[in-house]
Amino acid sequence: MNPLQLFDTESSTFTYLLFIPGQTAAVIIDPVARHWERDLQQLDRLGLSLTYVLETHAHADHVTSAGKLCQITGAKSGAPTGCGIGPADLQLNDGDRIVFAPGEELYVIHTPGHTAGSMSYLWRDNVFTGDALLIDGCGRTDFQSGSADALYTSITTKLFTLSEDTKVWPAHDYKGRSVSTIGWEKTHNARLAGCNRTDFIALMKNLHLPKPRLLDIAVPANENLGLSHDA
Known part of the structure; x- marks a missing residue:
């Protein structure tokens, strides 16, 4: 059973x-503000009722439509406890289970x-990894309480211990790829395969990536589920 994967070309967000x-x-994970109408149309076409809108973390490169979708559909919002997304109906912790059908x-x-606070979500043989594990890469760790040491632990002791057949569905891809597997990433991921903790931390420290263009707008908005504070 695979999810329906939708894409935002501006932020390369799935x-x-x-x-x-x-x-x-139905459940939606990591919706994007500019596509709320598209997402509602998909639900309508498929005859679905939205029960949960989930965030993997407070994204820095786009604004979420989680709050708007919940207002329109009556769905409940869920977000990681450690991400400061206070208005979410569910403050999620490690080991929680969300029954949606x-x-x-x-x-x-x-x-x-x-x-x-980043969370991944496991459903059947699918794992939605947010910005933790990407296809042939991983999320940056140089802002928003990021930690290369913590990310190495998360990937190697939590995600890489899943079944190798588990399909990896990341929050972003920048090279036209859509899905991978835990087994492929363990063997081939350019930042992680054959890399020890010390090497990984050094690699991440020396990426020197530019600041996300929407960082100062997106994070505060996403901490409020994408809604204005007077909404």
Whole structure:
């Protein structure tokens, strides 16, 4: 069972729609503000009812539509406890389970490093890794309480211990790729395969990436589920 994967070309962000054929309940992970109408249209076309809107972390490169989608549909919002997203209905912790349809649940995995509160979500044989584990890469660790040491632990002791057949669905990709597997990333990921903790920390320290263009706008907005503070 695969999710429906949607894409924002401006921020290279993936949004995921999870549902079971024959059932109406659905979950959206990491929606983007400029696409809220698109996402509602997908729900309508598929005859789905949105039950949860989940964030993997407070993104720095786009504004979420989580609050708006919840207002329109009545869905509940969920966000990692450590990300400062106070208005979320569910403050999620490691090991939580989110039941969204009969027999269907997401398992919450705390995977800090890109941000201190970052979460991944495991559903069946799919893991939604946010900015922790990307395809042939990983999220940066130089702002938002990032830690290369914590990220190395998250990936090697939590994500890489999942079944190698588990499909990896990241929050972003910048090279036209859509999905990977835990087994492929363990063997081939350019930042992690064969890399020890010391080498990884040094690699991440020397990336010298530019500051995200929307950082100062996106993070405060996303801490309020993308809604203005008087909404």
